[in-house]
Amino acid sequence: MLKHFFKGVIICLILCGSFVTSGSIGHTAAPKNKYLVELTNFNNNIQNSLIREGFTIVDHYSLDQMQFALVSSDNKGIKELKKVPYVKKAEADQPVKAMGYSQMIPWGIKNTGAVKLRGKGCACSIAIIDTGISDHVDLKGRVKAKVTYLYGKEIKGEALDNSKVQHGTHVAGIIAANNNGIGVAGMDPQANLLIIKAMGDDDKGYLSDVSKGIAWAIEKKAKVINMSLGIEGNSAILENIFKKAYDKGILMVVASGNDGGNVSYPASSPYVISVGAVDQSNHATPWSNADKRLTIFAPGDSILSTVFKKDYYYMSGTSMAAPHVTGALGFLLPKYNGPQNGQEVEWMKQRLRDYGDPVTIGSGKNKFTVPSLNIYKSYYSLK
Incomplete structure (x- = not known):
């Protein structure tokens, strides 16, 4: 009773777990190095500066006054990226996985x-x-x-x-x-x-x-x-x-x-x-x-x-x-x-x-x- x-x-x-997703997840080949970057601004000069230093802009988005970009490079590392003008912060893009279910x-x-x-x-x-x-x-x-x-x-x-x-x-x-x-x-x-x-x-x-x-x-x-x-x-x-x-x-x-x-x-x-x-x-x-x-x-x-x-x-x-x-x-x-x-x-x-x-x-x-x-x-x- x-x-x-x-x-x-x-x-x-x-008990149910938590996870992070954004849009659809594809299966295209990933570049060797990917980085998440916070920029001081985002315009043509900044884009050109990144390209000249060997980085490709994969994605860009903003949140209020903050500017972010996902960039990639096959041969340049994070040390070189941090030296690029207009880059405030840079860090390696990290994999995120579902926490899954726990028993x-x-x-x-x-x-x-x-x-x-x-x-x-x-x-x-x-x-x-x-x-x-x-x-x-x-x-x-x-x-x-x-x-x-x-x-x-x-x-x-x-x-x-x-x-x-x-x-x-x-x-x-x-x-x-x-x-x-x-x-x-x-x-x-x-x-x-x-x-x-x-x-x-x-x-x-x-x-x-x-x-x-x-x-x-x-x-x-x-x-x-x-x-x-x-x-x-x-x-x-x-x-x-x-x-x-x-x-x-x-x-x-x-x-x-x-x-x-x-x-x-x-x-x-x-x-x-x-x-x-x-x-x-x-x-x-x-x-x-x-x-x-x-x-x-x-x-x-x-x-x-x-x-x-x-x-x-x-x-x-x-x-x-x-x-x-x-x-x-x-x-x-x-x-x-x-x-x-x-x-x-x-x-x-x-x-x-x-x-x-x-x-x-x-x-x-x-x-x-x-x-x-x-x-x-x-x-x-x-x-």
Whole structure:
């Protein structure tokens, strides 16, 4: 679930790069020496003076009262150019290149150790039940199937994220943003995403749509289902669906809630992996729901991920913590060799707990410890 704030947009100069162009760029052969010159004036006498000294005027332009020229020469250097009358300043013309796109590894990917496990994911099918997904440049090739179940209606092959905060797209980026040198990288850039849009533009939906989305994900052979959502009260029908998925060994990862209380439903179901949020210091955030039923903590404070078609926002919430665990499970799935039933779910839970970093909650008699995700240690069985 999304905590009710987000922190700005990464300035395009950082993530999108910056570049300089002027007019069209051709492919003609360049002279041996080119120089940018500031002149005291520009007239025929000055042009003739440059030509006499062996320089060719390639271009000339002015800015307010300042006069500039681009000159070239095959055999004269800058020392000779600076001696020419009317030349105030001269310097070699330098190549300018686009800064290009730079990639940032979000702190959650670093702190969980996922960045050290690049290439070790299982390329498994991971379902996301949320607000859909935008056609983001950093998620290109990751989505394998989409469907919308909204207000009882079904739209096959479509799941466009029209929500104002791009909740579903942000979750998808945390799990699987491409490791392509731009924007951000996700927990498992090899993951294959199955997108179920079950919440509308207002980030709200219905239990019936979510339950149908789970059934679709199971039919599509999803190994993990991410649900960064919550409902008021419990649901016996949803619990039966969870049990059915559990019995098939399907891992359902659910955000614990953001009101600072006990783990909310459906994260409180015994058939799911419930996830609370920690900050960069590995302390539980004050707004994260947590009690002894919580399976694990994961990064959820100020998480940078994908939104819209090419943007990136910081968001906070257990909604951001859950997909860290979802992506991490892609590393552990190949290590499991047992039956495809509830034993697989319990094995995964135990593996996450045994090698996580301890986080203490409460004080005195109410104090308890819940591990925080460290997928590197879980992968290699390191204490």
